[in-house]
Amino acid sequence: MSNEKETGKAFDFKLFKRVFEKTRPYRVLFYSVALIAILLSAFSVLTPILIGDIVDGAITNKNAERLLYLVLAMLGVLIGEVTCQLLFTYFANLLGESVIKDVRIELFKKIIGFKMKYFDTSSIGVLVTRAVADMQRIGEIFSQGFFVIVADLLKMLVVAVIMLVMNWKLALIVFAILPVILYATRLFQQAMKSAFIEVRAQVANLNSFVQERIAGMKIVQLFNRERIEKEKFRRINEKHQNAWLRTVWYNSIFFAVAELLAAVSVGLIVWFGGLQNVAGVAPDEYGDIFTFILFSGMLFRPLRQIADKFNTLQMGMVAANRVFKILDTESQIQDGGTIEKPQIKGDLRFDKVHFGYVADEEVLHGISFDVKAGQTIAIVGATGAGKSTIINLLNRFYEINSGQILVDDIDIQQYSLKSLRSHIAVVLQDVFLFADTIANNISLKDESVTVTQIEEAAKQIGVHEFISSLPEGYQYNVKERGTMLSSGQRQLIAFLRAYVSNPSILVLDEATSSVDTYSEQLIQRATEKITEGRTSIIIAHRLATIKKADKILVMDSGNIVEMGTHKELLKSDGYYRDLYEAQFMAEELV
Structure with missing residues (x-):
């Protein structure tokens, strides 16, 4: 089972749709999380705008009353953002746990109905992995994957529109960096897809090996197999480690590149915005520079987070694919009989x-x-x-x-x-x-x-x-x-x-x-x-x-x-x- 083939697609929308069909009993909760994600995006973009207004409308003009008003407004925005973040985290996790509870029950019901022939050829350790570890990965699709990605994409869209309205020249400078980081993100996602498939396979192999050796420990010790089994475990564990290190390597490269591009974007904003003000092209709009520096972080940081959350989403999808393969397995004894007798003679x-x-x-x-x-x-x-x-x-x-x-x-x-x-x-x-x-x-x-x-x-x-x-x-x-x-x-x-x-x-x-x-x-x-x-x-x-x-x-x-x-x-x-x-x-x- 650990060697089963996976789809080569970076993202399987058919599988994605099937996973989300499991949220139907929790529609109210699903839409509540989506609404909170929208509110969270709205609150987060207000802070840079208020800071820009503080610089131009209060500090530059030395207006203490306006400064107090804007600071109180920022406090209100902060309270709203923290409240939305709390509700978002709780309800997204509640949705994820509710879904995996249902799927786990469905999986267990399926497993206990399998023919004995299925268990003759299946690893118990792998089945345990599907019912426990893989289920948690599916839950993370909702708690750390999909909704976080949607919230970040929405935030990026709002930020991009506001930047164009405020100062289209500075906005175009920031946008010039976007194609590069988007291309890097795409390569990263494709690389991580194959890496996560290998990770899940090695996790299943490791679980299966440990489960079998612990169950058969008496045989291991009776026949002095400790050294041999230890060496086998070392090799399996090394493969498991290498699979994870592969994901760490891809993460290290991507986040280093993303940080570099974000830093270049900030440098260009400061340079070009400063030149505009020094030349008198944009008088008394120093706040735009502060606002755009914050906005660039809000534009690039979600891209880095989206890549990370997309990894979580992909791992969840790989896990879901493995679980659904068991759910789709036709290995049940056909229970088409209708006769039910409270007593039989026993012939x-x-x-x-x-x-x-x-x-x-x-x-x-x-x-x-x-x-x-x-x-x-x-x-x-x-x-x-x-x-x-x-x-x-x-x-x-x-x-x-x-x-x-x-x-x-x-x-x-x-x-x-x-x-x-x-x-x-x-x-x-x-x-x-x-x-x-x-x-x-x-x-x-x-x-x-x-x-x-x-x-x-x-x-x-x-x-x-x-x-x-x-x-x-x-x-x-x-x-x-x-x-x-x-x-x-x-x-x-x-x-x-x-x-x-x-x-x-x-x-x-x-x-x-x-x-x-x-x-x-x-x-x-x-x-x-x-x-x-x-x-x-x-x-x-x-x-x-x-x-x-x-x-x-x-x-x-x-x-x-x-x-x-x-x-x-x-x-x-x-x-x-x-x-x-x-x-x-x-x-x-x-």
């Missing part, structure tokens, strides 16, 4: 199901089997045989290539996703827990599930004693990914989470692997309890855990090669018997 049937994660590379080759409501079916096979794929397809994390999956004789595509998944609970081998309390990890903050219900369920499956032994019981915070608990304890929490949801179909995916003997005994008791009266699918590596299953499916390379009960499969000289004997012998040797 399950796979009918000639073909599926592949990659085109032209099938993982399942037309498998068929059925499970009656209340039955327990076990699926065994070597790694990569397609066992977990069956579970992914049942939950519609992926779409099948052909065939049918039916629940209660209804194609699962006819159910709404919410209804389908509400009847299925899955306990995975790698249990994910959020940085929250045990109670919230079990209920997933479902307000209809009370702590009393959780405790009662825990007692029924035999894990209440374990949870109560923790420092704060059900309110114990397990921290990120449940690191405060052992793998066996996390499995027990996952079992309780599944049991509380009261599913009609229960899936246990390698749920007893990699746990200690004590935890396995608890899990076995929990398994017997939660599988009572509901359709259960157990994917197991340890065959001793599935002897009581009503049916066992043996898979190999995406095909069901054997099917039957434990005793039936042992009687035949096939794959399951070989697998069982090999495992039994291995355990005996241990």
Whole structure:
């Protein structure tokens, strides 16, 4: 994702329009900021005019009363300008934060609806960058970009008109410098466009690298990868630094050139204005020189600021382009089903199901089997045989290539996703827990599930004693990914989470692997309890855990090669018997 192509345009008006469509719910706020920007421009140009009047009308004529009047007028203008600046800053930032709040919610809603395939090929660090850092850049379009640019352009226009009216000769001297600085500004904007694209790409790469290494820190340290990862980080960080230094270099050149041209403009005003007064061409108009010096600053300074704010605007647009690419991504499971059932029996049937994660590379080759409501079916096979794929397809994390999956004789595509998944609970081998309390990890903050219900369920499956032994019981915070608990304890929490949801179909995916003997005994008791009266699918590596299953499916390379009960499969000289004997012998040797 970090290498995605960007538009080569210095400014993309189509993208700009799309960003501003997000302000529609805040039209009153938008127009208020625009009005304040106009008032701010008006107040700012009054001060140089008053100073010129003070020089010519009060100081030169020694008129103390007029001097007091003009100074008070300047005080009023200052108060008005400060008030407008305060309101402008607050409301512009309020508009920006309101827009990114809406866009962030829209983005998160989009992300949580993506197919699992999207996450298989996407960097989590990059997605985090889009949802956090890039959002702030979009907000800056309004708080530091667009409105500031509009206010400055308006100010420049008013200043230019007043200068022409006051003294067109001095005005033309100032205007002679404008084409040069405008050309320099244009070159600067084009250079910064490409520089900012590189900056955002390197920020995303840096975030992705750091996120992955922190998440996998145990592996880094176990395999003594600290020095190697440090060197990788140094190179990535250096690229990030160089990308930013490129923007600093362009800024350094541009602002130096802009300051030089502004200084030349002031020098020409003083020289030509002074000559006019010395020659008597413009008698008693010394105030014009002071006014034009201030006006030239108001004309050139906004140009420098506009270039800087245009950078902010461009960075926001680059960020918006990246965010909109995610919003425009079509990777959702089609939720066109209309059937919503409060209860289902739990009959399950796979009918000639073909599926592949990659085109032209099938993982399942037309498998068929059925499970009656209340039955327990076990699926065994070597790694990569397609066992977990069956579970992914049942939950519609992926779409099948052909065939049918039916629940209660209804194609699962006819159910709404919410209804389908509400009847299925899955306990995975790698249990994910959020940085929250045990109670919230079990209920997933479902307000209809009370702590009393959780405790009662825990007692029924035999894990209440374990949870109560923790420092704060059900309110114990397990921290990120449940690191405060052992793998066996996390499995027990996952079992309780599944049991509380009261599913009609229960899936246990390698749920007893990699746990200690004590935890396995608890899990076995929990398994017997939660599988009572509901359709259960157990994917197991340890065959001793599935002897009581009503049916066992043996898979190999995406095909069901054997099917039957434990005793039936042992009687035949096939794959399951070989697998069982090999495992039994291995355990005996241990």
